[in-house]
Amino acid sequence: MAEFLRAYLTVAVFAGAAGLLVALLSTLGWAVRPSRPSRQKSIAYESGVDPAGTDFGQSQVRYYIFALLFVLFDVEAVYIFPWALRLEGYGVFGLVEMGVFIVILALGLVYAWRKGVLRWV
Amino acid sequence: MTGDPLFADGFDWVVLAILVAKAVIGFTIVVVGVIFMIWFERKVVADMQNRIGPNRAGRWGLGQTLADGIKLIFKEDLKPDRADKPVFRLAPYLSVVPAFLTFTIVPIGGVFTGGNDGGVELFGRRTWMQVADPPVGVLFLLAMSSIAVYGIMLAGWSSGSKYPLLGSVRATAQMVSYEAALGLSVVAVVLLSGSLSTHDIVAAQAGSIFDWNVIATAAVPFVVFCVAATAELNRPPFDLVEAEQELVGGFHTEYSSIRFGMFYLAEFMNTITMSAIIVTLFLGGPAGPVLFGPPLIWGTLWFTLKLLVFLFIFVWLRATLPRYRYDQLMDLGWKRLIPLSLGWLLVIGAISIGRDAGWNRPLTLVGAFSLGVISWAALIGAMRVAKLRRGGDEFGELSTATERVG
Numbered sequence: 001m002a003e004f005l006r007a008y009l010t011v012a013v014f015a016g017a018a019g020l021l022v023a024l025l026s027t028l029g030w031a032v033r034p035s036r037p038s039r040q041k042s043i044a045y046e047s048g049v050d051p052a053g054t055d056f057g058q059s060q061v062r063y064y065i066f067a068l069l070f071v072l073f074d075v076e077a078v079y080i081f082p083w084a085l086r087l088e089g090y091g092v093f094g095l096v097e098m099g100v101f102i103v104i105l106a107l108g109l110v111y112a113w114r115k116g117v118l119r120w121v
Numbered sequence: 122m123t124g125d126p127l128f129a130d131g132f133d134w135v136v137l138a139i140l141v142a143k144a145v146i147g148f149t150i151v152v153v154g155v156i157f158m159i160w161f162e163r164k165v166v167a168d169m170q171n172r173i174g175p176n177r178a179g180r181w182g183l184g185q186t187l188a189d190g191i192k193l194i195f196k197e198d199l200k201p202d203r204a205d206k207p208v209f210r211l212a213p214y215l216s217v218v219p220a221f222l223t224f225t226i227v228p229i230g231g232v233f234t235g236g237n238d239g240g241v242e243l244f245g246r247r248t249w250m251q252v253a254d255p256p257v258g259v260l261f262l263l264a265m266s267s268i269a270v271y272g273i274m275l276a277g278w279s280s281g282s283k284y285p286l287l288g289s290v291r292a293t294a295q296m297v298s299y300e301a302a303l304g305l306s307v308v309a310v311v312l313l314s315g316s317l318s319t320h321d322i323v324a325a326q327a328g329s330i331f332d333w334n335v336i337a338t339a340a341v342p343f344v345v346f347c348v349a350a351t352a353e354l355n356r357p358p359f360d361l362v363e364a365e366q367e368l369v370g371g372f373h374t375e376y377s378s379i380r381f382g383m384f385y386l387a388e389f390m391n392t393i394t395m396s397a398i399i400v401t402l403f404l405g406g407p408a409g410p411v412l413f414g415p416p417l418i419w420g421t422l423w424f425t426l427k428l429l430v431f432l433f434i435f436v437w438l439r440a441t442l443p444r445y446r447y448d449q450l451m452d453l454g455w456k457r458l459i460p461l462s463l464g465w466l467l468v469i470g471a472i473s474i475g476r477d478a479g480w481n482r483p484l485t486l487v488g489a490f491s492l493g494v495i496s497w498a499a500l501i502g503a504m505r506v507a508k509l510r511r512g513g514d515e516f517g518e519l520s521t522a523t524e525r526v527g
Binding site for chain 1: 124125128132140141143144145147148152193194195196197198199200201202203210213214217218220221222225252253254255256259260261263280281282283284290291293294297298300301304305308309311312315316317369374375378379380382383447448451452455456459460463466467470471473474477478500503504
């Protein structure tokens with residue numbers, strides 16, 4: 001096993017332990033809790049009145065726009081992290097290069113801002 | 122840039138035993154920490170609101186969390202008949218497991234000064250005092266907070282009910298927005314340390330207090346990170362996800378019994394790990410003066426003290442600040458924090474390049490800052506002009522907004 005992967009072995013053990021804890025508690029709960037199902041109990045909660053409409057509601061488009069913008073900045077992060085690690089090697093060239101990159105991305109944000117996408121309506 | 126020396130030469134049963142021991146110790150710390158954190162939060166909030174708080178279960182109410190847990194285990198588990206059952210069952214796992222995993226990259230002690238590399242001897246092997254030290258520690262942190270979004274999103278969506286759905290889409294938009302700010306503010310730390318590994322980041326801050334990243338990066342990334350972390354944790358004043366007055370319980374409205382307990386657990390666990398991450402990235406982790414006795418103990422002690430300060434601050438925020446409105450929240454994230462951290466990143470980059478190249482230091486500082494101010498002013502000016510051209514005034518946005526909705 002490569003040394004690179006061994007560092008994640010502990011993470012895997014930890015994840016297993018965490019998953020086990022959840023499973024254990026759930027099983028314990030399943031073993032000891034009472035179960036007296038009734039029609040009323042399985043109705044979706046809507047402040048006490050009968051639920052209206054269909055099962056899965058639709059949410060507004062504005063949430064989706066923030067997801068799109070997030071992709072922009074997450075991809076940006078993919079480029080910025082390696083750059084930050086090797087900045088000393090690149091020197092002034094790296095700084096100017098990243099300056100240009102960030103300005104272009106900032107233009108994207110300004111465009112979104114100008115278009116009123118960031119405005120919560 | 123070596124990684125944990127535990128894995129450097131060969132892999133045998135001793136290494137495996139140490140590995141499992143570390144996982145068990147870390148696990149215990151998190152679980153015990155969470156039990157005390159819930160008690161601590163309730164007690165401190167009670168004090169701030171002039172109440173007594175839990176005082177029945179055990180001395181000073183210390184057993185309150187256990188009592189609540191036992192109660193939740195014995196509660197009937199209700200699932201709405203419209204729920205997507207498998208996903209409904211899966212969501213607590215997706216919430217709890219990343220909360221645990223973030224803690225793996227936190228160094229909880231170790232001596233980093235005087236030529237030491239922060240390692241401790243354990244059964245004749247050297248290892249770091251952290252559960253794991255992946256070479257991409259900081260990215261691991263960001264990845265885990267991304268996965269936590271899935272837990273909340275799926276929990277709300279699979280409930281087949283309106284309040285949870287609204288709570289979860291809100292949560293997703295909020296966490297995703299602030300994750301961008303979170304990631305960009307960490308870059309400044311990475312830039313100074315030259316490494317993504319949390320062990321190396323702590324080692325780079327080991328000298329004096331002026332090496333701590335909160336001072337070395339001039340506090341701006343620290344503030345951005347703290348605000349973004351609070352939003353990422355869905356804690357007040359950014360707890361719109363579970364705004365009781367609007368959404369009942371938010372994404373976990375339909376959860377009951379121990380399944381609800383899981384989300385509760387994950388929330389407090391995240392608070393602890395995020396405070397630990399803030400201490401690690403910005404406040405030197407276990408760095409601090411050694412007064413007497415073995416330095417190893419002082420490292421862990423300083424780390425715990427700093428951690429407690431942040432835990433208290435999170436509780437304090439909850440007790441004092443009113444909740445943000447959703448548009449204010451989004452404005453703060455996208456229009457303030459992200460441009461600020463992007464600009465600051467360039468300033469920090471310019472300063473560090475300038476130091477390497479031997480430029481005139483005050484000149485570099487003044488140049489970088491004035492460039493930052495000029496671009497900020499240009500940005501604000503452009504927005505102002507654009508708004509004027511549209512013929513809107515301060516309230517122009519509001520009227521178009523109502524038109525759009527109508």
